[in-house]
Amino acid sequence: MLFTFLQQRNHTEVEVDYFRIQKTRNQFTDSRNFVRQLCDASLLAANVSQLRAVLDNGSENSYFIPLLVMIVSSIVFHLVFGILMIQRWRKEREAQMEHKENVMGNPQGMLCSCPPCMKVERYDEISMYFVFLVVILNIIIAALGLSGPEQISS
Numbered sequence: 001m002l003f004t005f006l007q008q009r010n011h012t013e014v015e016v017d018y019f020r021i022q023k024t025r026n027q028f029t030d031s032r033n034f035v036r037q038l039c040d041a042s043l044l045a046a047n048v049s050q051l052r053a054v055l056d057n058g059s060e061n062s063y064f065i066p067l068l069v070m071i072v073s074s075i076v077f078h079l080v081f082g083i084l085m086i087q088r089w090r091k092e093r094e095a096q097m098e099h100k101e102n103v104m105g106n107p108q109g110m111l112c113s114c115p116p117c118m119k120v121e122r123y124d125e126i127s128m129y130f131v132f133l134v135v136i137l138n139i140i141i142a143a144l145g146l147s148g149p150e151q152i153s154s
Contacts, residue, residue, distance in 0.1 A: 088123035
């Protein structure tokens with residue numbers, strides 16, 4: 001009887017510690033994700049602004065078609081990244097619900113090798129490629145510039 005009471009007491013303490021750690025980790029993760037979303041929104045707004053500038057200049061720019069294709073591609077990749085993040089969040093919630101039943105089996109919210117956790121990992125990997133493509137495209141767009149090469153007149 002005393003052993004059972006101590007087991008229950010220790011299990012409750014572990015659950016309390018787990019949820020305290022989880023709450024702290026979630027607060028840090030939430031603030032980090034908020035900053036990322038602000039950066040993503042500003043980059044998307046910059047792409048839309050660049051698209052407008054390219055369309056306003058028309059085909060006068062010698063890089064009109066490449067810039068147009070790259071800016072539109074960057075916007076599309078950015079939107080796909082957003083959709084992937086929504087799907088990732090849904091899969092992460094599924095994994096949390098699955099692990100909620102077994103608090104001791106998944107301490108500190110670590111991902112394991114169960115199917116929902118593996119899907120979260122897969123969404124992370126795919127989204128990294130899309131972010132990489134967006135960054136590379138934006139570097140090339142900035143390198144080409146919106147005005148194109150200057151025409152030197154004699």
